Amino acid sequence: MIRNTITKSALLATGLMLSVQSLAEPSAEALGYTCAGCHGTNGASTGNAIPSLAGLSEGYLIGAMNAYRDDERSSTIMGRIAKGYTEEQIESMASFFAAQPVHSNINQKYDATKARAGAKLHDKYCSSCHTAGGTDPEDDAGLLSGNSKLFMKYTLADFHDGSRDMPKRMKKKMKKMLKKDPDALGKLVNYYGSGK
Ligand code: HEC
Ligand code: HEC
Numbered sequence: 001m002i003r004n005t006i007t008k009s010a011l012l013a014t015g016l017m018l019s020v021q022s023l024a025e026p027s028a029e030a031l032g033y034t035c036a037g038c039h040g041t042n043g044a045s046t047g048n049a050i051p052s053l054a055g056l057s058e059g060y061l062i063g064a065m066n067a068y069r070d071d072e073r074s075s076t077i078m079g080r081i082a083k084g085y086t087e088e089q090i091e092s093m094a095s096f097f098a099a100q101p102v103h104s105n106i107n108q109k110y111d112a113t114k115a116r117a118g119a120k121l122h123d124k125y126c127s128s129c130h131t132a133g134g135t136d137p138e139d140d141a142g143l144l145s146g147n148s149k150l151f152m153k154y155t156l157a158d159f160h161d162g163s164r165d166m167p168k169r170m171k172k173k174m175k176k177m178l179k180k181d182p183d184a185l186g187k188l189v190n191y192y193g194s195g196k
Pocket of ligand 1 (some may be wrong): 032033035036037038039049050051052053061064065074075076077078079081093128142143150
C-alpha cells in the first residue's frame, strides 16, 4: 500500500527533476528542492514513510546515493532517482543536507512498552556504533531515533533478509540479538519511532 503510494509520487518527482536539470549548474539548494517533495523541507521529513535527510553525514549521504544508483541497495524509487544525478550534484546535495540540523520526527504513534524494551536492546547491541540513539552524524551510519517509523521497519527488514548489506560487526550483533529475542526488531522500531 504505502510502497504503491510512494511509487506514484515518484512520477511527479521525475518531472521536477527534469525541470531542474535543464537549468545550467543548479545550486545545491535548488537540487535539494527536488528532494523536498518527499523528504520534507531541507530534508526534515514529517511523514512516517520517508526518511529524513537533514543532518546526515556527507559520507553517509554520498554512500547511500551511490548504492541506490548502482542498485546495491534495494529501494522502491531511490534507484531511479539517484541515476538522474552526476557525482558532483550528489556531493553538492550531500553537503547541503549535512549542514541542516538533525530532525527528530516526534509526532509518530508508538507502543510505549515496546519502545522501552527497544531502548534496552539498542543500548546493549547497537549503541557502540550508533551513539546517542543514532542521532550523532559523526557515526556516519544514518539516523535511527526520530526517523520515520515505516522506513525504519522496512530498513531493518531489508537488512534481515539480506536485500541491504550490513557492516560485518553489525550483522553479528543483529544475529545475537535476534537469537535472544525474535521480536527485537519490532521493539527497536517503536523505540526509534518514539524519537527518544
Ligand atoms: C518520490 C519521493 C522521493 C523523492 C523525490 C526523493 N526521495 Fe529519497 N527516498 C524516498 C524513499 C521512499 C526512500 C526509501 C528508499 C526507497 O524505498 O526508495 C528514500 C531514501 C533516501 C535516502 C536514504 C536515507 C537513509 O537514511 O538511509 C537518501 C540518502 C535519499 N533518499 C536521498 C534523496 C535525495 C538526495 C533526493 C533528491 C535528489 C531524494 N532522495 C528524492 C523517496 C524520495
Ligand atoms: C559495528 C558498528 C555497528 C553496529 C554494532 C550496529 N550498526 Fe547499524 N549501521 C552501522 C553502519 C556503518 C551503518 C551504515 C551502513 C550503510 O552505509 O549502508 C549502519 C546502518 C544502520 C541502519 C540504516 C540507517 C538508515 O538510515 O538507513 C539501521 C536501521 C541500523 N544500522 C540499525 C542497527 C541496529 C538496530 C543495531 C543493533 C542491533 C546496529 N545497527 C548495530 C554500524 C553498526
